[in-house]
Amino acid sequence: MSSARVVWSRFKKNRLSVAAAIVVLLLALAAIAAPLISPYKYTSIDVNNVLSAPSLSHPLGTDELGRDVLARMIYGSRISLSVGFVAMGIAMFIGVIIGAIAGYYGGWIDSVLMRFVDIMLSFPTYILILAIIALLQPGIFIIMAVIGLTGWADVSRLVRAEFLTLKERDFVLAAKSSGAGNLRIIFRHILPNALSPVFVAATFGVAGAILIESSLSFLGIGVQPPTPSWGNILSSGKDYIETAWWLSVFPGLAILMTVLSYNLVGEGLRDALDPRLWQAERTSPD
Amino acid sequence: MLFFVGRRLAQMVPILFGVTVISFLLLHLTPGGPVEAQTGLSLKSSAAAKENLRKLYGLDKPIHVQYVIWVKRLARLDFGKSFTDGRDVLQKIEERIPITLKINILSMMLMLAAAVPLGITSATRQHTFFDKLTTIGVFVGYSTPTFWLALLLMILFGVELGILPIAGIHRIDTAGMGTMALALDEAKHLILPVFVSAFGGIAGFSRYMRSSMLEVIRQDYIRTARAKGLPEGVVIKRHALRNALMPMVTILGLSVPGLIGGSVIFETIFSIPGMGQLYFSSIMERDYPTVMAMLVIFAVLTQFGNLLADLAYGLVDPRIRVAGR
Numbered sequence: 001m002s003s004a005r006v007v008w009s010r011f012k013k014n015r016l017s018v019a020a021a022i023v024v025l026l027l028a029l030a031a032i033a034a035p036l037i038s039p040y041k042y043t044s045i046d047v048n049n050v051l052s053a054p055s056l057s058h059p060l061g062t063d064e065l066g067r068d069v070l071a072r073m074i075y076g077s078r079i080s081l082s083v084g085f086v087a088m089g090i091a092m093f094i095g096v097i098i099g100a101i102a103g104y105y106g107g108w109i110d111s112v113l114m115r116f117v118d119i120m121l122s123f124p125t126y127i128l129i130l131a132i133i134a135l136l137q138p139g140i141f142i143i144m145a146v147i148g149l150t151g152w153a154d155v156s157r158l159v160r161a162e163f164l165t166l167k168e169r170d171f172v173l174a175a176k177s178s179g180a181g182n183l184r185i186i187f188r189h190i191l192p193n194a195l196s197p198v199f200v201a202a203t204f205g206v207a208g209a210i211l212i213e214s215s216l217s218f219l220g221i222g223v224q225p226p227t228p229s230w231g232n233i234l235s236s237g238k239d240y241i242e243t244a245w246w247l248s249v250f251p252g253l254a255i256l257m258t259v260l261s262y263n264l265v266g267e268g269l270r271d272a273l274d275p276r277l278w279q280a281e282r283t284s285p286d
Numbered sequence: 287m288l289f290f291v292g293r294r295l296a297q298m299v300p301i302l303f304g305v306t307v308i309s310f311l312l313l314h315l316t317p318g319g320p321v322e323a324q325t326g327l328s329l330k331s332s333a334a335a336k337e338n339l340r341k342l343y344g345l346d347k348p349i350h351v352q353y354v355i356w357v358k359r360l361a362r363l364d365f366g367k368s369f370t371d372g373r374d375v376l377q378k379i380e381e382r383i384p385i386t387l388k389i390n391i392l393s394m395m396l397m398l399a400a401a402v403p404l405g406i407t408s409a410t411r412q413h414t415f416f417d418k419l420t421t422i423g424v425f426v427g428y429s430t431p432t433f434w435l436a437l438l439l440m441i442l443f444g445v446e447l448g449i450l451p452i453a454g455i456h457r458i459d460t461a462g463m464g465t466m467a468l469a470l471d472e473a474k475h476l477i478l479p480v481f482v483s484a485f486g487g488i489a490g491f492s493r494y495m496r497s498s499m500l501e502v503i504r505q506d507y508i509r510t511a512r513a514k515g516l517p518e519g520v521v522i523k524r525h526a527l528r529n530a531l532m533p534m535v536t537i538l539g540l541s542v543p544g545l546i547g548g549s550v551i552f553e554t555i556f557s558i559p560g561m562g563q564l565y566f567s568s569i570m571e572r573d574y575p576t577v578m579a580m581l582v583i584f585a586v587l588t589q590f591g592n593l594l595a596d597l598a599y600g601l602v603d604p605r606i607r608v609a610g611r
Binding site: 116118121122124125127130131134211215219238241242248252260 | 312
């Protein structure tokens, strides 16, 4: 991987991705500072303003219990982002380990692991997640775990491919001949060089996990009320579709903005981290 | 080529065996069985009654015995009987297929109809404002939650404008309607679901079409076509497009799992009685035979999608079918 400074100098040439990175940072700050910036507590009920349209006192309106939608969305960002990051972290962790072992050792170990990956990828991911979450008790930790446990297969293929080429390189042979053990070679020598595609996949992974969590919560088998999440606010939006459009519009915009930002950062990161693409751009128009 | 297909089919056998194991374990190792789901609300159901139910469903046998019984039946395409209504699972699924298939084929056609021209135009006008605009549009399309788009369209066309129905595939009183009127009524009901399920795909497909087209127009034979003085329109439509379309078959094959997942979402939102809705309700009711059957069917469809993608790849690049992966 190129040094961080080189990557940054390439990344910042893509203005769209830089703007997206700023949005990502602001969202993270808002989630951390939720109690400071939220106009109300996410549980506080305004009995005189049930399902009221956006107004000065409730800028994004209130829900069916008279709770402030903006406050619930700010607290909801904590849920969405933490599900996104933890689920992604689990997927990357498993994917890296499986991919590294398969790629490094090869042979029957590789065959067994990759056939297992084939089986995992035979199920449409969303179908598998639905089945597991609905059969278990839905809850935030279950959701994180299940999205993570069903999302590692693609990552393991990426990491395996990197290991297949890297393990033949001279620096690995040098480490081997100087007596380094397998684990040391895998984690100290090869893995740091194989991480570029993992970073890119991780950024897209956060976006994907947020989308999945919100759709599960929307279907009622995700984050359970009274805990606020963008998806379960949308779920009540569907119940009051004829009267309260603000319940449907704003949380969805928040999801779109967040997912879009992570995707754009991922795209910028991919271009910045890929030296082949960097050279190719000089010679060919695409 | 035939050899290539045969080998790919043979590779599918162990994978599908693994699929049956995982589908089975997934349902049988999770807490809360169908017996609990059915008797949970009635306090009267005694331990003996529960035991009887368990026997009736064959859940009293050891788990590996249950698996063997299930797989043996599966091999004869006997998916067993539903736990919830005792009907044949295959029959239950069969009657849900037409509507899901119809919506997915229509949305696939819409996807291609929109994405192919979009992709070609961005490729032939690379680095122009149009190209940049569609690139941003593609990212927005990727990032839009389908169910949210569905909600917004329901509010706009169903509630505010009141011109499109927002649930089901027919109005409630269809009695006395002629064939034409029925078809029109169904078409009206399908507009939103088809558009919603096509939306995300348009983004991905047009991106793919763009890069495929960019690759082709850099080839020598395109330069030759231009050099001999053919008009640009002919070069693009006759020479470039044909070659650029082939890789689209690959992406069609690979989009199968996404289409299946999408069907669950839009069928639930629009209350469409298709496969996706059946899957979701079967999970909720712990209807093991139906859920397991559908998991296996979905996996087989995904595998065939992959096969289609590989075949298209093999046609374009003969090295792949010789060397394998």
